[in-house]
Amino acid sequence: MDSNRNFVVGIFEDEDVLLHAVEHTREKGLKIHEVYSPFPVHGLDEALGYKRSRLPIAAFLFGMTGTSLALLMQIWMLGYDWPMIIGGKNYASLPPFIPVTFEMTVLLAAFGMVGTFFIASDMKPYKWPRQFDIRSTDDKHVMAIDLATNKMSKEEISALLKSQGASEVNEKNF
Amino acid sequence: MIADEKYIFKPATKQKLFILIGVGLLLFAVGVFMAKNGGHHEGAEKHASQEIAKSLVASTEPAEHVASTEHHGSPVWLKRIYTSLWQNNIFFGGIGIIGLFFIAIQFAAQAGWSAPIKRIPLAIGHWIPFAGILMVGLWFLVKGDLFHWTDHSLYDVKSDHYDKILMGKSAYFFWPLHAGSFPFFFVLRMVLFFGLWYLFFVWIKKEMLAEDINGGNSHWLASRKLSAYFLVIFAVSSSVSAWDWVMSIDPHWFSTMFGWYVFASWWVTGLATITLIVANLKGAGYMKVVTQNHIHDLGKFVFAFSIFWTYIWFCQFMLIYYANLPEETVYFIQRMRTAPYSWIFYANIFLNFALPFLLLMTRDAKRQISMLKVVCPIVIVGHWFDFYNMITPGAMKLEGGVGFLEIGLAMVFAGAFLYVVLNALSKLQLVAKNHPFMQESLNHHI
16 A cells, blocks of 8 residues: 555535535546445536446457357367267257357356456455545545645645535545 | 427428338339249249258148148239238237337336337327238238138048148137137137227327326326236237237247247337337437437347347247257248248348347447437348248248338338328327426436
């Protein structure tokens, strides 16, 4: 964990107040590190200006890998490595391979997506997430602002958050 | 909350539809003329493959059946007209009934998102009575040529044509009359199903329109109740009608997946039709309350049920392919291995699975009206071929084809269908005025 990062942490009671606060503080040029909420808030991604996740592309590529692997495996096994006649069909007949191909596609797409998500969001064993305020898991929305990425002073940010409806503003060091 | 909005059925649109019908009739006339006078324009190659197919069919059916299909009943050109009429009516009638089914699903599921677009499936449902009258009328016209089982000599023990298998199934057609007479039970089901569908259509429509005037929740609750009853009835009647009107064309063959298969094909075609009409209305500046989010949901429906149809298609094909029982595989041999139908069999999968699956896969594609305007016609045409593939090989044996005759009739049906639907739509409020879920739908966000 990188040492000594200073954050200003705004606590919000209501998701509508939070949404407007996010929009307004970003208009004022403030860079928001992250917002934590106890439940999904509609429109928060757009308000924070997040780009759409590219996870579906990874899912598609993993799925295609599954499709190709399954087909290659079955055709090689039943057509070349150990040719076997089953049910009077050709060695490598496509229709019975489809269910296995489908399952492999789903399996690799699912596992690949979970793995990609873990790596992309830096989740790994013995890595503990920063806890800005424990109440974000219960009933408060928490907006964290990294001082290092903003030109404004601690006091200015604090005043801005208060004016936007934060019920309290704290500091947090990691 | 919702402003009065009506679709204006412009004379220019009417004219376009009349031109569509006119060109369809012209192509149809040319097709009939060619079929009547051109005769058999078969090359040596086609002939050879027909011989192979004949021997394949002959090995699984009694010899006299194959021989008797050659010169039996009406001349080939008339048979082609009958088959095409029947196929088009099943196809467009199915889209009509899906209009009602879509509404019923939305009510039963208490769906909020669909509130502003429900009037389009309601307009599509106006085709149900036309399809019903055509269906009963056509049945008496085409029965001798399409429905082998109507031949009374099949049920006569003393006759050469006596068919033990069909004798076993005869109660399903003829009850309570004796086998080989008037198919009372069959015709009763046809009338009963269309009667019930139309009745529920009228009832649900009444509630939906009364809601515009009176407001409140009572009309919505009444619609939900009616929808639930309708869904139970439709669950049974859609399957049975698939067996009756489509599967009984091949009376010796059966598939336990068939009811679902026909339903899946109707359903995805209906969804594509609804989406296409919504997309076009949006493009013409109507329905401001419909946003990209509603379009996205419709796109997801078309995408998902294209895959669902493929799943049903594969379930039916795979089991028959793997079990390899002659009386079941004959159906696919007729379709996959014979010259006039083989390309349709493969085009069916390409148009109805591969294209919608790849084209509608991304989120952006489902949200773009321009993309849906490409994919929905593909799906609709694809499923027209799907019904062709179900009906024509059984009815025409090796004498079928897709020519001016079939395309012309399809255009006539499409023109008439669109005229009825758009005419009905112009008489309705385009967006429900007092729908209890309207506010939810206006804020719909995905």
